[in-house]
Each structure stands twice: as C-alpha cells, then as structure tokens.
Amino acid sequence: MTDHMTDGQRKQLDKLFNKITENSQVGLEPNFTEEGRNLLMQAEIHPAELTIKNLEHFQKKGDPEEVAKIRYDHYRTKRYSK
Numbered sequence: 001m002t003d004h005m006t007d008g009q010r011k012q013l014d015k016l017f018n019k020i021t022e023n024s025q026v027g028l029e030p031n032f033t034e035e036g037r038n039l040l041m042q043a044e045i046h047p048a049e050l051t052i053k054n055l056e057h058f059q060k061k062g063d064p065e066e067v068a069k070i071r072y073d074h075y076r077t078k079r080y081s082k
Contacts, residue, residue, distance in 0.1 A: 013080070019033075020032055020033055020036030021033065032047060053072075054072075055068060055072045058075065
C-alpha cells in the first residue's frame with residue numbers, strides 16, 4: 001500500500017489533533033476542546049468519525065489475523081490521507 005503522508009506530516013497531524021482534543025485514547029471518541037468542536041462544525045465532521053480504532057476492532061470471528069492486519073492497515077492509510 002502506498003502512504004501519501006511523510007512521517008513529518010503525520011507527526012504534525014498528530015500534534016494538531018492532540019491540541020484540539022482533551023482525550024485521544026484508542027477506541028474512545030475524543031473529547032474535543034471548544035476550539036476543536038467549532039472546527040469540526042465548520043468542516044461538517046462528526047466527532048465519532050475521528051474515533052481512533054485499534055487492531056482488535058478489525059478482527060472478526062473466524063478470520064485469520066493477517067486479514068485483520070490488512071483491514072487495519074487500510075484504515076490507517078485512509079485515516080491519514082484525509
């Protein structure tokens with residue numbers, strides 16, 4: 001898979017995300033600051049869309065672990081490309 005972001009861009013995105021959130025734990029919907037909520041409203045983004053998912057989220061009963069890893073890698077690539 002190709003990744004459209006450099007490590008520097010990814011670090012900058014993470015830094016910005018942490019600035020507008022008070023809680024960015026994996027698997028939980030982030031608790032946005034007032035500034036963050038305003039920015040999301042302006043961009044018409046629902047906060048649940050920004051919930052960080054972990055590998056376990058993509059594991060389905062009966063599927064090999066490799067399939068879950070492919071799903072997770074696809075999710076991460078799509079998440080960083082937005």
